[in-house]
Amino acid sequence: MKNKKVRKEFTENMLTPDDSGGHINWFPGHMNKAVKEIKKRLKMVDIVLELRDARSPLVTGNSLVTEAIGEKSRMIIINKSHLADPAILSQWDVWFKKQETPFQFIHDFDQSTLQNIISEAKRIIQNRRLESNPDIDEKKVIRMMILGLPNTGKSTLINKLAKRKATKVADKPGQTRTQLWVKVALGIEILDTPGVMPPKIIKYEHGQWLSALHAIPDNIVTPEIPASYIIETLLKKESSFLKDLYQFKDLKVDTLGAINHIAEIRGCLSAKGQYDYERVYKIILGDFRSGKLGLMSFGVPPVL
Numbered sequence: 001m002k003n004k005k006v007r008k009e010f011t012e013n014m015l016t017p018d019d020s021g022g023h024i025n026w027f028p029g030h031m032n033k034a035v036k037e038i039k040k041r042l043k044m045v046d047i048v049l050e051l052r053d054a055r056s057p058l059v060t061g062n063s064l065v066t067e068a069i070g071e072k073s074r075m076i077i078i079n080k081s082h083l084a085d086p087a088i089l090s091q092w093d094v095w096f097k098k099q100e101t102p103f104q105f106i107h108d109f110d111q112s113t114l115q116n117i118i119s120e121a122k123r124i125i126q127n128r129r130l131e132s133n134p135d136i137d138e139k140k141v142i143r144m145m146i147l148g149l150p151n152t153g154k155s156t157l158i159n160k161l162a163k164r165k166a167t168k169v170a171d172k173p174g175q176t177r178t179q180l181w182v183k184v185a186l187g188i189e190i191l192d193t194p195g196v197m198p199p200k201i202i203k204y205e206h207g208q209w210l211s212a213l214h215a216i217p218d219n220i221v222t223p224e225i226p227a228s229y230i231i232e233t234l235l236k237k238e239s240s241f242l243k244d245l246y247q248f249k250d251l252k253v254d255t256l257g258a259i260n261h262i263a264e265i266r267g268c269l270s271a272k273g274q275y276d277y278e279r280v281y282k283i284i285l286g287d288f289r290s291g292k293l294g295l296m297s298f299g300v301p302p303v304l
């Protein structure tokens with residue numbers, strides 16, 4: 001009964017058990033169902049590939065999912081690394097190397113990235129099989145399960161491995177609603193699963209990060225929250241990307257002043273000459289998520 005053991009692992013949530021200021025939560029019914037389905041299918045798979053976002057690799061983990069996985073072999077795939085602050089990314093690299101779980105930083109899934117993922121997953125599985133059963137069957141089909149927060153790129157990774165549109169992808173958290181087995185290569189099958197959020201986001205700031213990263217749909221938090229948070233953070237950093245993209249003379253302005261300026265520069269004014277905030281928030285979120293506002297990370301590795 002190896003799988004019943006709960007893996008003890010550091011998560012950012014454990015750092016702040018008494019910070020109860022969080023009001024940003026998104027845990028719809030299909031996620032609850034997804035967790036039950038994940039537990040049910042777990043015994044069928046040889047390894048779990050857990051996807052995270054490189055801009056916040058700890059907060060995009062999920063202790064609920066980690067507990068569900070138990071002692072099952074696991075690899076953490078930290079995606080969208082091309083959008084993260086490179087200096088902070090190297091700090092995370094050092095931090096993850098001190099943890100026990102194998103990990104890889106990736107982005108955009110080119111051929112060598114895909115090969116690395118498969119060969120590392122096979123190596124982990126082989127090692128585990130050798131430990132438990134030295135007479136392993138080399139020809140046995142390898143089954144993997146892909147897990148992670150919404151919008152981290154799970155279905156995209158499966159399609160890239162399968163070299164076809166086997167499962168639906170969209171820039172919309174909550175796209176995948178049901179599990180789906182996909183044959184990605186001879187002898188390898190991967191189970192796509194719906195993205196699952198932690199049932200409770202303890203720190204309010206983590207909710208802001210997760211909504212900026214689009215793990216939570218904009219209409220759940222209202223787009224004002226992530227858009228204002230992004231502008232506030234960029235102003236604090238005195239970001240040259242912010243200054244250049246929206247033609248600021250200088251950044252001596254508060255968050256609302258900056259948003260109003262962006263509305264003017266981008267022509268987000270209603271017929272009555274008022275600021276059209278819905279449009280300007282959309283522009284800010286689009287520019288940030290496509291990397292036009294520079295490479296950015298939320299949070300740094302905790303000191304161990």
Ligand SMILES: Nc1nc2c(ncn2[C@@H]2O[C@H](COP(=O)(O)OP(=O)(O)OP(=O)(O)O)[C@@H](O)[C@H]2O)c(=O)[nH]1
Pocket residue numbers: 079080081106107108109148149150151152153154155156157168169170171172173174175176177193194195196
């Ligand atoms: N630029 C960039 N975009 C990516 C990358 N990986 C995924 N995406 C985009 O992220 C969005 C979400 O991708 P999906 O594969 O649907 O994400 P998911 O994890 O399956 O999401 P759910 O089904 O909602 O849980 C899509 O718009 C992808 O094109 C990446 O490495 N780089």
Ligand SMILES: [Mg+2]
Pocket residue numbers: 154155156168169175176193194195
């Ligand atoms: Mg999906």
